[in-house]
Amino acid sequence: MSTSNETRRMRRKAGIRKKLFGSVGKPRLSVFRSSKHIYAQLIDDVNGTTLVASNTLALSIAQGGNIAAATQVGADLAQKAKAAGITEVAFDRNGFKYHGRVEALANGAREGGLKF
Numbered sequence: 001m002s003t004s005n006e007t008r009r010m011r012r013k014a015g016i017r018k019k020l021f022g023s024v025g026k027p028r029l030s031v032f033r034s035s036k037h038i039y040a041q042l043i044d045d046v047n048g049t050t051l052v053a054s055n056t057l058a059l060s061i062a063q064g065g066n067i068a069a070a071t072q073v074g075a076d077l078a079q080k081a082k083a084a085g086i087t088e089v090a091f092d093r094n095g096f097k098y099h100g101r102v103e104a105l106a107n108g109a110r111e112g113g114l115k116f
Contacts, residue, residue, distance in 0.1 A: 013095030020092050021045050029077070029089040029109065029116065033101050037064040040077050040105055042089060052080045070101040071108035078112020091116045 022028030027042040041053040054077040056064030063069060081089070089109075096102045110116070 009095035011095075016092060016095065020090050022090055022092075024051075026088050026090055027051055027086060028092045029114070030092045031094050031096065031102055031105055033065075033070075033096060035065055038070045038073055038101055038105060040073055040109075042077070042081055042086060051086065052077060052084055054080060065101070067101055067104040070104040074105040074108025074110075075112045077105075078109045078114045082113055087113065088115045 020028055022043050022045040024044050024046065027044050030041050030043055032039045037056040039053070039055040042051045043049070044051055054073050056069050056073055059069075059072060059076060061069045061072060081087075091106060093102050098106070106116075
């Protein structure tokens with residue numbers, strides 16, 4: 001019996017989330033990518049709240065499913081995080097490979113000043 005790609009991603013996600021935990025001082029940068037858009041948010045797991053969020057829909061990027069758009073989302077997220085006083089984060093790739101758009105978002109956030 002074969003498993004779907006989504007089921008396999010959820011298993012990888014569970015293994016990653018066992019080890020990651022976001023706090024107010026060092027929130028978790030969670031990334032989700034769909035076929036058309038990419039989303040990122042900083043989460044405080046202690047209180048269960050989203051501190052800062054950014055995505056290609058909010059930035060009104062027409063072609064949101066590419067590397068350039070992911071870099072813009074990472075830079076926008078870093079800018080909002082700095083305004084909120086956040087400089088250090090724990091990166092949660094959410095079961096996706098650290099490659100392509102996920103890597104581009106991380107690099108954009110690093111260039112914006114976030115440390116992880």
